[in-house]
Amino acid sequence: MAFVIDDTVEIDAPAEAVWQVLTDLPRYREWNPFCVSAESTLEPGTPITMRVRLLGPGEMTQRERIRSVTPGTEFSYSMKPIPLGALHSLRSHTLTALDANRCRYDSHFELGGWLVPVVAGLMGGALRRGFGGMTAAVAERAARPA
Numbered sequence: 001m002a003f004v005i006d007d008t009v010e011i012d013a014p015a016e017a018v019w020q021v022l023t024d025l026p027r028y029r030e031w032n033p034f035c036v037s038a039e040s041t042l043e044p045g046t047p048i049t050m051r052v053r054l055l056g057p058g059e060m061t062q063r064e065r066i067r068s069v070t071p072g073t074e075f076s077y078s079m080k081p082i083p084l085g086a087l088h089s090l091r092s093h094t095l096t097a098l099d100a101n102r103c104r105y106d107s108h109f110e111l112g113g114w115l116v117p118v119v120a121g122l123m124g125g126a127l128r129r130g131f132g133g134m135t136a137a138v139a140e141r142a143a144r145p146a
Helices: 015-022 025-031 116-143
Strands: 003-011 035-040 047-052 060-070 074-078 089-097 102-112
Touching: 003 116, 015 089, 015 102, 015 116, 025 035, 025 116, 060 089, 102 116
Parallel strands: none
Antiparallel strands: 003 102, 035 047, 047 060, 060 074, 074 089, 089 102
C-alpha cells in the first residue's frame, strides 16, 4: 500500500515563471517553508541534495537522484530504495499551461514498500503539511516573483 500526497494549484502566472521558481534551487530558502535548500544540476541520474523541515524546528538532509527532466514542464526524483522492498519514493513537479498567463502546478509524492505504515504513522502529518505548504508557496512566489 502506497502513501500518496497529491496537491494541485492553479497559478496566475505563466508556466515559464513557475518553472523558474521551481528550478531556481539556490533561492528556495527565500520562499519555501518545507524544502529550505536544494542543490542539483537537474540532470537525470545526478543527485539532488535538500534540507527539509519535517519534524520540529530542525532541518534534515535528504539526498535523492533526479529521474526525469522535461524543461519547462516537469522534473522528478527519488530516494535510493531501501533493500528488500522496505521503502522507495517518487517526487514530481509538473506544470501545465492553461493559457499564456495561467498554469496548473501538480505536486506528487509517493512512498511504497512494507515500511510505509510506520513512516506514514510517524511522519504522515508532517509530510502533508510540508508538501502542502510548498505548493501554496510556489503559487505565491510565482504570482509575485522576487
